[in-house]
Amino acid sequence: MTIAQNIIQDFRMPTVFRVGVGAFTTLVKEIEELGAKKVAIVSDKGLEKVGVVQKVLDHIKPLSIPTITYTEISGEPTFQLLKEAVLTIDAEKCDVIIGIGGGSALDVAKATAALCGKDDITSYLNGEKVVKSRAVKCILLPTTSGTGSEVTMNAIFGDEEQQVKRGIVSPVFLPDVAIIDPELTISCPARVTAASGVDAFTHAIESYIAIKATPLTKVYSEKAMKLFPSNITRAVHNGNDLDARTGMSWVSSLAGVALANAGVGAVHALAYPLGGKYHIEHGVANALLMPFVFEVIGKTCTEEMMEVASFLQLGDFKSQPSEALKAVVDYMYQLLEDLDLPTSLSELGIEEDSLPMLAEQAAKIDRLLSNTPYKLNEQKILGIYQSAFKGRVGN
Missing domain, CATH: 1.20.1090.10 (Dehydroquinate synthase-like - alpha domain)
Structure with a gap:
């Protein structure tokens, strides 16, 4: 292996990176430590239908924190859906977003957390600007083993006008907490x-x-x-x-x-x-x-x-x-x-x-x-x- 001597690179990971059976049960503690005042749960219609979203709601209910859900995701998300998610969650003034699901739901969750509070998000979506700060905290819990979205700085969306998929990249897409519990993947087809x-x-x-x-x-x-x-x-x-x-x-x-x-x-x-x-x-x-x-x-x-x-x-x-x-x-x-x-x-x-x-x-x-x-x-x-x-x- 030849090591390039003219490349200086950072190495980035989520602030908390937790893997293990039963790790889901630590969610409440992490929400408390983030000082959440209002929570948004971002997931997809399939997981809502099989009760996974309700499982999260039931688990965090003892915290008595106002909570909303955004589950309009079905299939791979588009930039238009991302815009709608940002508008919906930003209007609710949520300060913590919990993403649970496969790569689609996690990409929407972390991108939404990064874009909430921004005046004009179009320039970020078309690649003219990179998101450099994030006011909303983010916790990600994957229910599949594949995309690695919970630990990456990338989010992928479909551009319906150009009929292509494009990635947007920013270090602030890394969540505050990534919780990887293999038990959440058991029901994955x-x-x-x-x-x-x-x-x-x-x-x-x-x-x-x-x-x-x-x-x-x-x-x-x-x-x-x-x-x-x-x-x-x-x-x-x-x-x-x-x-x-x-x-x-x-x-x-x-x-x-x-x-x-x-x-x-x-x-x-x-x-x-x-x-x-x-x-x-x-x-x-x-x-x-x-x-x-x-x-x-x-x-x-x-x-x-x-x-x-x-x-x-x-x-x-x-x-x-x-x-x-x-x-x-x-x-x-x-x-x-x-x-x-x-x-x-x-x-x-x-x-x-x-x-x-x-x-x-x-x-x-x-x-x-x-x-x-x-x-x-x-x-x-x-x-x-x-x-x-x-x-x-x-x-």
């Missing part, structure tokens, strides 16, 4: 567990090879990858396996910290246009594209591919370093099969004649492509989409 779990693995491997990776971020990426193989299949096919759920909670959180500090790359860049135009779930898009992307970009990081193969217990390739990439990519393809995830873009209803447009959009996401140790131009990106459209041919 198998498809979501699979997609979000592979999303976490994508964060781990992309941050590991990232241009901005450091020895410290690689510690988190490495541990996430080592924990992944022994837990993902069990968590997907036996959702009540609390040990596997705990393992995946760690995978998600560790990979999320690595993502927050080293960033991700080309897999995410190619996934965003699929979410914007076709509304493909972020985790599904990442999972499907990952092997096709790494077949190309992995050629420039042979040493890292040897290390990743070791982390995944795929073998020792010191005597055949060029074979490590094939082993890793084969593992990624097999994951799709084992977890019942789509194996080609055509399965997802993507039209072949839309691939050039998708490539054009992906090629513009320089923030991610420039963090990838392989220069991908629009033509090479189109080639990856074409391969992913057909699916794997042969072995």
Whole structure:
């Protein structure tokens, strides 16, 4: 590993980062310590329907603090929904926001906390300005193991006008408190567990090879990858396996910290246009594209591919370093099969004649492509989409 000597980087995490079975029960203490006078709970319609939102309300009821709920989220959120959330919660003068759910709910919660009290939020949403301060406190509790949103500085939203997904980034998106309780993920459906779990693995491997990776971020990426193989299949096919759920909670959180500090790359860049135009779930898009992307970009990081193969217990390739990439990519393809995830873009209803447009959009996401140790131009990106459209041919 070559350590870049001309890069100075900070390392950021939430103020409180708590992981463990039963951690949810500490929520009341954290609300008290933040001095909350009025609380907003941000979640989604699905979790409201199954009683998770009510569970939070019941748990904090003894505090006798005025509380409102915002649960208008269904599917992946848009910038318009974010604006509505900010207007609603800002008008209520809440001083603590609790986000509970998957990445969509957590992104809305932390972005809303950061944007409340701002006069004009449009300039923040279009990327002209970065949010530099936050007056509203924020607590995040994930119910899936994948996005790592509870420990990252990113929030992803759909731009309905341009039919793309865009990220907004700020250090103040990090919550005051992240509470990761594996018990909250038990009810997560198998498809979501699979997609979000592979999303976490994508964060781990992309941050590991990232241009901005450091020895410290690689510690988190490495541990996430080592924990992944022994837990993902069990968590997907036996959702009540609390040990596997705990393992995946760690995978998600560790990979999320690595993502927050080293960033991700080309897999995410190619996934965003699929979410914007076709509304493909972020985790599904990442999972499907990952092997096709790494077949190309992995050629420039042979040493890292040897290390990743070791982390995944795929073998020792010191005597055949060029074979490590094939082993890793084969593992990624097999994951799709084992977890019942789509194996080609055509399965997802993507039209072949839309691939050039998708490539054009992906090629513009320089923030991610420039963090990838392989220069991908629009033509090479189109080639990856074409391969992913057909699916794997042969072995």
